[in-house]
Amino acid sequence: MKFIDRLVERKVASFQSEIMQKYYEEVEDMYLKMRGWRHDYRHHIQVMKVHAANGEHEAVENYLDMLDDDLTNVETVIKTGNKMADAILNSKLSIARKNDIRVKAEAKIPVSLTVSELDLCIVISNLLDNAIDACKELPEEERLIRVYMEMKGNYLYLSVANTASGTKKKHFKSTKGEGHGFGIMRIDGIVEKYNGYITRASEEGAFTTEVLLPQ
Numbered sequence: 001m002k003f004i005d006r007l008v009e010r011k012v013a014s015f016q017s018e019i020m021q022k023y024y025e026e027v028e029d030m031y032l033k034m035r036g037w038r039h040d041y042r043h044h045i046q047v048m049k050v051h052a053a054n055g056e057h058e059a060v061e062n063y064l065d066m067l068d069d070d071l072t073n074v075e076t077v078i079k080t081g082n083k084m085a086d087a088i089l090n091s092k093l094s095i096a097r098k099n100d101i102r103v104k105a106e107a108k109i110p111v112s113l114t115v116s117e118l119d120l121c122i123v124i125s126n127l128l129d130n131a132i133d134a135c136k137e138l139p140e141e142e143r144l145i146r147v148y149m150e151m152k153g154n155y156l157y158l159s160v161a162n163t164a165s166g167t168k169k170k171h172f173k174s175t176k177g178e179g180h181g182f183g184i185m186r187i188d189g190i191v192e193k194y195n196g197y198i199t200r201a202s203e204e205g206a207f208t209t210e211v212l213l214p215q
Contacts, residue, residue: 080149082109084117085124089147092128099132100140107149113156115213119190124158126187127209131162134207138163154215155196161208187211 051059135143197212
């Protein structure tokens with residue numbers, strides 16, 4: 001039994017390390033793009049000044065449209081009030097946009113949490129990874145993820161909903177391999193660790209997970 005416990009502990013440690021490394025790589029990619037955009041800011045201004053001086057108003061409008069599209073891909077779209085949650089959410093939602101997935105998100109965390117940064121990272125990362133993977137199986141026009149986070153009394157409430165293929169289900173399990181299935185187990189384990197609550201609902205063309213974690 002002790003051997004099995006140690007084996008499980010090593011697998012958990014390996015999984016946590018993998019998740020954190022993946023998360024940091026995603027955040028670094030997002031920050032590099034933001035720094036690159038700022039670095040090119042003066043160049044963009046000079047280009048538009050030249051167009052304006054030449055009376056090329058249509059060229060200015062086109063350039064502004066291009067910059068608007070470019071900035072949308074790198075800007076921070078969510079400010080929850082919690083730095084770790086901000087980094088995780090914006091990193092994952094940046095990946096969603098890269099996969100042509102529409103995102104509707106609203107998140108506010110006005111208080112500090114007792115949930116550790118690692119546990120928060122694992123829960124949010126896995127929920128959004130699953131939502132992104134499910135959306136990628138759909139035509140682009142049907143891809144949508146909704147994220148909602150707020151404090152409900154003494155609990156952090158997190159809801160992640162996504163469009164999905166298939167019909168309504170009563171039982172849920174990963175279809176993406178052992179690693180992903182273990183990720184779902186980790187979410188459930190963290191919710192149990194903090195005496196929280198989790199519900200999953202599958203309807204025709206949609207899947208929703210709701211989590212409550214004590215403050």
